[in-house]
Amino acid sequence: MATTEETYHHGDLRPALIDAVLEIARDGGVEHLSLRAVTRLVGVAPNAAYRHFDDFRALTVAAALVAQDRLAAAMREQTSALLAQVDSAQPAADAAIARLRGVGLGYIHFAIAEPGWFALALLTFDPNSSGEPSVTVDAQVPPPFQLLLDALDGMVEAGALSPTEREHAEWPCWSAVHGFADIATRGPLQRQPAEVLSALGAHVVDRIIAGLHQHQHR
């Protein structure tokens, strides 16, 4: 594809390797990922990857961050789409709710549409899975989660949620949406058609948003 085919030097190997990880994860799932499968796909010797990454894990993490960004992008798009349907004459709370719904539905739809990428993005889920102290400040919040936090803050600003209700609200929200994505992706719903999953996902999102308000019982 590049200008000079068949050169000894690949020329653009680093991004090509990341692309290959994404392609394999997309088609076959994360469990098919391996250094050798990735380099094989690119058409390069296995050890060539070591010019660009410390080890296979580092390559995998680089690709996972790309997948995570795509997830965040999907969430932003969904949010925009829902916000566009809100009339500016409507109360601010309506827009805030649309935004929060967009965050949740975007997450779920991405998982359904791209289960392989979704699973890949989750590899960065565990802050330091190799058990190392992780003194490194990757402490920054992952973009998808930040979108949720912002949407919840927006709910408070719009008066759709009280400051008390806002406290820890990210966990019920993320739990519900993430749990549904997991169930739809790896679990018992995985063979259901996309429309069914989409409808159930919307139901999950609506129920958890409704539940953020503390009312009567108890």
Next chain:
Amino acid sequence: MATTEETYHHGDLRPALIDAVLEIARDGGVEHLSLRAVTRLVGVAPNAAYRHFDDFRALTVAAALVAQDRLAAAMREQTSALLAQVDSAQPAADAAIARLRGVGLGYIHFAIAEPGWFALALLTFDPNSSGEPSVTVDAQVPPPFQLLLDALDGMVEAGALSPTEREHAEWPCWSAVHGFADIATRGPLQRQPAEVLSALGAHVVDRIIAGLHQHQHR
């Protein structure tokens, strides 16, 4: 441990293998499971397992079903404990809610207390992960999920939930609880102390139960 040590025949190998799977999953996580690790732990040749199981997957599934039963048992215990705190003079709805909370909290607490077993139980999550048609009628609902369905039906009987609200209610419930368990177990909350997880988990359960009621907004 058995009466005759050092015999050529183990004598009770099948359950011993299942126990070994449970022990490895408990201590090291599902990712440390292998036929060889399991037989090594029992002190038997790797191929000895083939006397009792078709292949490694079958052994793994047998152990996963045990883990699933233990999860269900934990859920039942938690439910009983919460129900015991409900005065019989209180309205039926209170008991129904306590029962539903018990189901959710039991799931979450089991995941926190025994993450390895929880992960093992999830291996039966996917109805037929090897891609086979699975004509076999393992169609019966897994015990933990059945407990949720029953608790939700109990909510309707007690008048704590309308039949309309009951529809598909299992998905928001399971999504929230399962998602939290995943986040607490494999995700960003995994290094948090048990008390924090327990408190957040309770919050998640309460929010999703509250959300089952369809009210005002929209």
Next chain:
DNA sequence: TGTACATCAGTGAACGCGCGTTCACTGATGTAC
């Protein structure tokens, strides 16, 4: 503008590993007479 040479980005072969599974076997068990 042309050449020398350091640097860079790949190759090729090999390593040691643990895996699931197979094969032909052998020792122990328990039943029939």
Next chain:
DNA sequence: TGTACATCAGTGAACGCGCGTTCACTGATGTAC
């Protein structure tokens, strides 16, 4: 009660596999003069 023998439940060695990583290498690139 004692022996013959089929059955059962293990052993031991080997298989082929794909893996991540290492080593010494070589061809291509680009800079200095």
